[in-house]
Amino acid sequence: MKWLRWLLLLIALLLVLALGWVLFGGGSRPTPQAASKVAATALRDPVLIAKGEYLATIGDCAGCHTAQGGARYAGGRALPTPFGDIPVPNITPDRETGLGDWSFEDFWQALHSGKGRHGELLYPAFSYTSYTKVSHDDALAIFAYLQSLAPVHQPAVAPALAFPYSVRNSLKAWRTLYFREGEFKPDPAQSAEWNRGAYLVQGLGHCNECHAARDSLGGTPQDVHLTGGQIPMQNWYAPDLSTRKNGGLEGWSAQDIVDLLKTGQSARGTAFGPMATVVSDSTQHMSDADLRAIATYLQSLPPRTPLAEPSSPFDTRALTEQGGKVYAKHCAECHGKRGEGVAGVYPPLDGNSSVTEPTGINATRMVLLGGFAPVTAANQRPYSMPPFAQQLSDGEVAAVVTYIRRTWSNQASIVRAEGVSKYRHTPVE
Template sequence: MQEIAARLSDHDITAISAWLASLPAPASVSPAAAGTSTLPLRCGSVSTGTDEPQPAKQMTQQITGGTGLIARGEYLARAGDCIACHTVPDSKLFGGGRPMDTPFGTLYSPNISSDKETGIGNWTADQFYTMLHEGKSRDGSLLYPVMPFASYTKVTRADSDAIYAYLQSVPPVRQPNRPHELKFPFNRRQLLVGWRTLFFRQGEFRPDRTQSVEWNRGAYLVEGLGHCAMCHTQINALGGNTTSKQFQGGLIPMQNWYAPSLTSNREAGLGDWSIDDIVGLLHAGVSNRGAVYGPMAEVVYDSFQYLNEDDVRAVAVYLKALPSHSGEAQTAPPSVAQTDQLTSLVPLGRKIYEAQCVLCHASEGQGKPPNFPPLAQNQSIEMSSAVNPIRMVLNGGYVPGTRKNPAPYGMPPFAQSLSDVEVAAVVTYIRTAWGNRCAPVSVKEVNTLRSARIF
């Protein structure tokens, strides 16, 4: 079924969605019985891909950076970035209620604290594993895919039990779950049966025995707990990942941030990045190649900075091995209209850059790493979408304070001091100077983002 889904165009998916919406509601949706699984023969999250067992203590330290079931569960919950969705900023841990805007309406994350009435205090370990593995709640109802169960299904039973133990240990938060606010017909859960048929493939992670232990650990974290594909793969009209564009980047719906490609493409992805560059970015939030802003800053702050060095390096190793795809980098020569636009915008953009930006980012866009990232040959600048640099100029940007970078530098906003024309000019300049090869930015693009008032 997944092979069929991969061949569907957005038009086909929209048509299927409309047909599913027209179907009458069934009398009941009978949940499938929870699948059974066996515990691993030795302590640890992932088989090494070899027949040679490792000592339990060594595996535990390699995977969690600590000992004890609850400590291990806390580490894994960090790896899964559970805090980001299930904790409203400045509110009680795992109390839920954080709004998540989607094209289909607003969903609110549930309370996953240990409270027995409003949280998951009365859940069993089996029910928790079924939720992660099958995307079904305690009562058997199907979960909306804003919960990344399509990735979490890869989580092993041992890791699920550790996360469960940790969540049962956190203080209870008495806060009832807030009902979702979804548009018709997406508020009909029976439509999820069709979505799951197209986009959900259940099953724990299985190591590739042709790859190294480190590669397999990185694959487990990226594809499973880290659920990186949710942002870094283009989303189609039904809210599913476009399989043919896996990890090639895409616009995050409703957030107006563009998640860059994670493949080994040298122009659009991580092909030119060293392992140390990737590790530095994920662990500290900054590296010699760039800095994290927007949603990824939150991921680094809540999740990656707490992972051990071996795990972050494993992620980097796996990402560097992702295959490149043709067509990722759009370097087509500008059209006649775009050439005229460049002629009019670049001189103004250069003037603004020299007045406002050169102190931090240097005269040739080389930056002053790691505090001030380079703009020349920077994938975030050179992406086909100009959303990220426009937002950075309008709203400024601040990398997260992390253990390895506790006093980060930030970029001030220019929304109050630069007009739409000036913002378009300076962003066009940095996207076309120093060897960068991108289309110019229109005033309309800037105005759209400014009007959205997304900060």
């Protein structure tokens, strides 16, 4: 059955590739230059460099382009994907292994069109599906900042992609399905603050790359926007970001969003897992105006259709009652009898999007492995969550997670014991 599934997937990919070949031709089309060549002196403007440093930070460029323990922005690592490992390039100005010989036009082509210096198609592990919306002026500032860094000699890691994904021409088909090139266009019907938030979320912040589900080809359909999804290879669920009815952040205020992005904590929850790293390395450094703009935009996302709970042959009441006993013994002291938490110390569980997300992965991982909230300037000594993998059985973990997902105002689906064991030894990011 596994071979059959891969065969069908390969056939579908080849059919789409053929369609892309017909529509777009066999060769690489030249990308229009963004502007006349930028003078080297312009790239040394301190104001432009400072702007670029801010933009590179809020775009979290270092998050991917820095190996653990390695030089910042020097690459030296590979991103794991369901299709194989993809090398992350060195983007310091080293002439041999980095961007030292790149022009701004080369950089713009990569960011805006998803094409390398020589016109090769880039793998979408580089989020050009979002970065295409970045403005020309912001791209220029980012490039000026990267060119101002000390060059680091760091050869790229070898790729390890399975066939047919190792064939770059197959990306033509992928791009036909999932990529729409073009800068962000402000909506004249919306405020300047809303448009700034939309630009940051859709473009530089590339939020949809995690907060939307991907299909079997690793793409996200154009009409799927911030509706939540499991992050590939990381075993975390990035929640739906709508604050309206049935949204993942239902009931969150603009201040709740600002607080979480600035400090890692809010009255409605705490950032853990990959989001904790994003807050620590990126969003805590955003200006208050940009944080408010993001909150304004997220609060405009539409209501969501409620998810239908799958039928279960299990006795949900008995599972929940067992979970209540585990909760009273191990959890209530910190999180409260009503799941209210302690403001600024222990996050609430009632109405917490990480608790109620559709899969139960986040809560299960936290109970098993614990987790660490981000260290930020506004919260320099956050409390961590201790692991309970050694104290609780799979059945007890399933019961307590089910309890917190179905108690108070929470109405999420149950978690079964057989779904717990695979997360016992997953590393905590």
